[in-house]
Amino acid sequence: MKTSRSLLRLLFLLPVAFFILFYFYPLAAILRLSFAPQGAVAWDALRKLVSTPYYWRILWFTTWQAAVSTLLVLLLALPAAYVFARYRFRGQQTLKTISTLPFVLPTVVVANAFTALLGPNGLVNGWLVRWFDLAAPPIQLNHTIWMILLAHVFYNYSVALRIISAFWQHLGDDLPQAAQMLGASPRRAFGAVTWPLLRPAVLAAALLVFMFCFTSFGVVLILGGPGFATLEVEIYRQAVNLFDLPVAGALSLLQIVFTFGLMVWYTRAQAGMTRPLTLHASHQTARPIRTVTDRLIVGANLGVMGLLLALPLAALLLRSFTGANGLTLQFYRELFINRRDSIFFVPPGTAVLNSTAYALATMLLAVALGLLAALLLTQQATSRLTIDNWQLAISNFLDPLFMLPLATSAVTLGFGFIIALNKPPLNLRSSVALVPIAHTLVAMPFVLRSVLPALRSIRPSLREAAAMLGANPQQVWRHVDWPLIRRALLVGAVFAFTISMGEFGATLFIARPQSPTLPVAIYRFLSQPGALNYGQALAMSSVLMLVCAVGFAAIERFRAGDVGEF
């Protein structure tokens, strides 16, 4: 018994070990090389950073655009989360899938979808010019802050939708109804009862969206244009174009310290607001659409989703089937032909297999490590009365640490891998294993943020009751915890899969042998002129969307040890 318990403890330390090895060690190595190449710290870069107003302007812009983007995402996704949590309607699952597809698309492709719709010669401007007989296209969004905000909403909508609705589904209506019976208006019942209960999930989603927008790279560079720069863009410019590692390192440090501070604040706020809840099965809380009001609420939200998410995706899909002479399958057929006998030709099947293999490996790794990390954090939190304060302190410290990869510049970490992982047994620099490892660093925070609110809201009394009735710890886990966190875990799994599919983050800066994935193939097509190349890039993007959609469907259907539907 004792040995198995200590073994279990070791298991919980796995995520910590993973982080030390693949995050802190490479990061420390690159920062050391940047600041102290000869051993002595060169303070110049930090001084330059502090004394240059330009960098402070960049930090300010990075912060406010991320904050505004996050607010917009919440504003639009919160009502939709309500609709998805409270109503049952046909096509619900499909819509959720569609809402997540933007996440995997390369920014250049998304930029072109927006140009096709909103550009100077785009669909919408074309209509407006014709209808109102205008001289010039009225909508000029390209290279403005509006384009950045729009794209951030497009990319991150589903993060908020999925995390919040998964949590909301388990909240019963009994408490707000009780409040209304006691005389509270619906608005007051929401403000005083539902909102406080929902807040942990909303904050978790907000945090993830904020971090993504804070480290936004492609969207700012491509859609915002050269007039805008986030910290991430500036770090890339310093590290790659100017090869000024001290300044790049100093900016990375600034980025990390800033987000760490934010995370510490969040962890404290979160700890104060989570309360154990009676969680309900989703079929108890959702209802079909009946009244006109129902119809209006659901319709309005679906309308927003259609305009914001489905329309650009549809434009891409349509374009991949449209040639100079109308509808065609030519671009798809061409994917299978190696016209120039290139050794880098990738048959679409191979690219699909490579991408899927990486994504599955990432998903398994991220879910396993994320779940262990979540358990590690909650075990210490729930038993805080009986446990020393230092353990609580560790939990308050660990939680923010696990989030850091999301806030770390991809180029910094990628360069860190090169100089740190160069000796056996860790000579992973050019190994395929580095790809899922790098993806997992980014994916794990998603699993963690998704699972923690659910895990923290399980009433301890449920576990205690089960234990009193004779259940052993495994049975308690299987019959109490698992059913309640399963949905949240699946949300995390979907995002882990998605992050890997879209090749998010540091893998762009890893030298890799020939195992080309779908995004790599898309970039190859986009890097050369010619209508056929562009068409094939869009065809491959559509294949990527299809593979993801199939992947989501498979993950969502996953029923481990049929323990009742939640």
Add this chain to the structure above:
Amino acid sequence: MAKKIVVFMMLLLLAGCGGEAEPITLRLMTHDSFSVSEAVLNQFMDETGITVEVFKAGDGGEALNQAILAKGDPLADVFFGVDNTFLSRALDNDIFIPYDASALADIPDSLELDPEHGALPVDFGDVCLNYDKAWFAENGLQPPQNLDDLVKGAYAGLTAVQNPATSTPGLAFLLATIADYGEDGYLAYWQQLVDNDVLVTSGWEEAYYGAFTAASDGDRPIVVSYASSPPAEVIFAETPLDDAPTASVIGDGACFRQIEFVGILRGTEHEEAARQLVDFMLGQTFQEDVPLQMFVFPANDTAVLPPEFVQYSPIPANPATLPPADIAANRERWIEDWTNVVLR
């Protein structure tokens, strides 16, 4: 596939015939745009018994920086694709072992920029303005002949260029303006371009597939691209074309010549094999494969160009050039000054 099996069997045979040295695997590190025909690479592997593994490490700058960071224990044996805008960075960090390849005799002196022969010229390409032929015909406007034309009123709002801080062709175009108008004059020229409503994008893809009228829903009929883009438009056309839909502006000084180099990475354990690979890359077979694989011109004069290149991609007689040392010494300041004039 069959070829691969044959190569594999041959390797097995070689390995099995006791006394033979163990088959060598060479690692070739390069940027994402690298490409080669399967048949050409197999020819090298068949002839030498050396296996080649290709590692791609991002764009030109990203790959080079990784090679420099890994200097102590290199990621590969041979590095392909450092260009003249980055050459000084590679040479200052001393990542290449000098090699006097015999093929240098067939390569024009104007391409040889490293007197130590650590970085050997392997191909070149010219960054030029491309224009949409149909657009200019429909609008009854003469296509631009040189950089001066871009600041004329008739060409207002027609041009898309890339940010030199984030894009290789963007940097090349900036260098062309510096070579043409001098350090004292280029900023004034850019101010005129800005006044003439030039569009600046972050990368080539957004300019070409996002703004160029010949390739997108955009509204810019002039874009900074490559002299080899028009033949690519023909080769990768949806339906066979009789003529290229675009053309390059190749007047004197209008294009900037990018030269790419290959080198043996210091620290390799297979220097002899690496030399064989470099010889092969500078030799006729590989050099004739270069145009249709990477859309650049072979450095070796003996290589014969494919017909599409002869027809649609005339080589500019007098491209703009700047010494790599000048580029290295001033790049940061030039970009900074450019940013202040054009973006802020």
